Amino acid sequence: MSSFEFASPRTEAEAVELLAAHDGQTAVLAGGTDLVSLLKADIVTPQRVVDITNISSMKGVTSVTGGLLVGALTTLDEILVHPLLAGHPSLAHVADGVHAIQIQSAGTLGGDLCHLPNCWYFRNGYGLLGTLNGESLPAEGRSDFHAILGNQGPAKFVSASRFAPALIALGAKVRIVGPTPDQVTLLPIEYFYVTPKSSDQRVTVLTPGQLVTHVWLPEVSSTLASATYEVLQLEGLDYPLASAGVALEMNGRLVTEARVVLGHVAPTPWVSHDAAEVLKGRSIDEATAQAAGDAAVARATPLAHNEYKVQIARTAVKRALLRAVGQLEGVS
């Protein structure tokens, strides 16, 4: 770990001003579950770490016109039990899947959205794209946990956020403040993530000095069904091999509108219009869920070591759909 300045602002305005300094060579500290390991390994070496945990405006869940505002500092265990989020089971499914009470207690929604890739080349110091002498290591080396979709460019890691698929499916937006305190953006989370083309680019649209303060969730209708299914190898703390967040607008048993978003399969959360298309006008059963899963991975381009993830992603979509309509049985 390298030395850095430490700042602990009380307001969003103070935070963005602190983050904008040092030409943006700054880092946000919330729960610390990602940042601290990156600091210890010298993967990120900020000149200043800004601890945002004392910014009270970024905590809790409040009702606003047309939906809910969820503070970026809302912890996973709060998401699990918050009464205002009861209508969004897909979020609780994610929080419940983080099988570590420490991370559920300390980890935050904003931290999850901004979590950097778990790619082992990135974490071993080969840069965001994992390159050595100009060659792509995931392409040439071990790609067991890498992307099967959207991997034709130089980025082959998978997006690490566990909440993003569910949030995108729900039509959520992210509230971004900065680089000056008066600059506030409300951006659909689908557009929050970008695929870097070079190692100096980022995995989100955030520019130096910008801070994710809240997630806005649209009001849910009584006919909306949502779910997340993560395929985890271990019952303990583990990252999903693939996941899917789905939101279905239902008319009786028929799907009128579907949003299917895969996680951990591409450098960004992966919105599958192909899967959504399969579902429109049909009822959810084993066969339609399977068809949607097939459609979601039909264009997959697995790397040398991760063809198995195609099947896992297919299963995640199928089971998320079945879970959304209460038909997931016989599997954990």
Add this chain to the structure above:
Amino acid sequence: MAERKHAWGPRDQNVLIGKEITRLDAPTTIVGSAKYSADINSKGTLFAKLVTCKHAHAKIKKIDIEAAKKVPGVKAVHLFKDIDENEIKWDGDLIAAVAAERAEQAADGVKAIEATIEYEVLEHFVDEENLEAGKTAERAKELGSASEGDVEAAIKGAKVVHKGYYGIQTISHMCLEPHGSHCEWKGDDLDVHLSTQNVSGTAGQFAEPLGIDEANVTITGNYEGGGFGSKFQADEWGLAAAKMAKEAGRPVRLMLDRATELKTAGTRPSGFVEVTVAADAEGKVVAWDSHHWGTDGPGGGGVDVQQLPYPFKFPNFKRSQTGLECNTGPNRAWRAPPHPQLCAMTQTALDDLAAKLGMNSYDFFLKNLEFTLNDKAGTYAEEMAIAAKAIGWQEKWHPRGEGKGPVKRGLGMALHRWGGGAGPCTCEIKVHPDGSVETFLGSQDIGTGTRTIISIVLAETFGLPLSGVKVNLGSSKYPTSGASGGSITVGGVSGAHRRAAQDALWTIFDKVAEKYKVEADGLSAREGKIFAGKKEVCSWKDACRLIGPMPLVVKGEGPKKDGLTADQVGGVQMVDLSVDTETGNVRIHKFVCVQDCGLILDELTAKSQVLGALIMGIAYSLSEERIMDNKTGRYINADLKNYKLPRIGDVGELVAIMHQPASEYDRGVVGLGEPPVIAPGAAISNAVANAIGVRVPVLPLTPKRVLDALKKGGNA
């Protein structure tokens, strides 16, 4: 007077032996007052960090360790590699160490050195499963072969012949407490707190390279956070700590970081095998023909060819081995070396042969017990029956792959053997005139309950409560005892202590007999009293007062062939699990181990050994493996995120059944530490094959391997 012979007492008269007794040091380890080497922090202690190589194969062309000395707080620097002569042979190999006032200053010192290093990067080879690539890279060497009988003729005349490919990946020891030590000089004397399985044997390993007398070195190891066969040595990092402590004139603590612990401090060799195995119409194996390969690191060795097939000797067999010299961390003994690999490579192939024969695996193994080594066929048969009942084998077993739906259930079994004879031990027992008892020995409690079982033996022998005896171990200044490896500690320490305690007791009985005018032969010690037959003669304290003003000191030794200890244990394991064929995930429902190990001193610690072994077995069977990256040559998952270990939720219901008929008790004490970790690989792999109808050839059975095997399809 009747002849006095060292022996265990009648089983039904034992007060402590064979009961379930909680480990005596459990409270200190749970509340954190137990001091491990990593906890030692005497005044002025410096913290050390390591410079390691990030290349799999390289030469250092330039390095300047003086750069670290300019970093504030750095007090000493050590260079591991002679630049002119040494090659770096694996990712994570040690280059230099830095000791500083604070850990972060040591880390800055490491960075200062790293900035000065220039490497000449050399060709690497890490693809240990790929025999052909190893040959092409000229990294393969033939390691011997053996044969008996006429394999070709036997195969020709067999009813069923099966050919298969199987394997088991390299794993690291992953000790919870990494390797390391705290070294402190007191004048010419060196005190080392060492995380070790070898308290009595490591002082010399420090003394000779440091140019001091062994008498000047004290090794202390009161607690150890896991070793599994990897902590018998002073190690170059231990010597570095001692040298830096000398240079700085300050104590130095050097514990390996997690990545270095995984990369450098020990691995279990991999094994991959091509097998042809054949059986007659009855299902008896008539021939075994195997060639296996793998690596133990730069040495180019692997899993010993002489022990395949395991633990069988079939009428006709051929076996041969190729070793691959890889740029991977070197091996160290890993719990029951190399039986887990042997078992996984043998009994998966046998189970596939059973399936081909259309036989229930249980019947097949039963039929072939006559070929097991060490005359244990009868015991295995008893254990199989007990295990089958515990898991419901006959009710639940089905031919391969018959389940409906995406989640399929299966049963599998395997069996194992181990030596476990008593190791060397010397102890000195003191019975004080006030009746208190203590013992001194240079053994170690590596978390397995050594203190507890010694206390049980002494308390049982003297008829005292456990609180009436005190065990002093963990110092090289105590009487010499062997290292804890090979499951030899329990036999070693219990035999030596029983002998010494009985000798002491007989001395006391003689004094009691003289004083109270009773026959010494008829005396017994129990409940803190001395009895003549059923009649109380005196209290234990009264008896001990007869010793005189100085304590009675008795030396105990072992091993001896007096019947207190024996060797050879066996066990049978059966597992009931499910495979999710849509995700490749395997979930253990129930895992039964029936284990024999002679006379059991503490049933609770014995069961704990079994349960711990099953968990470790589930780890290497389902998720735990070293992943080498061919491109960079690096151990790419050397962290606790990607080196996947099971948690409680992953292990299912574990059942340890200690098989202890009178014949086992009469054998005496036999070691148990390692054997239950041998069979899980084959048992779990066989259960997965039973569930899905396809063999997943290589352990661990990750979702990737399970789904790849399902996609490939075909019957085993």
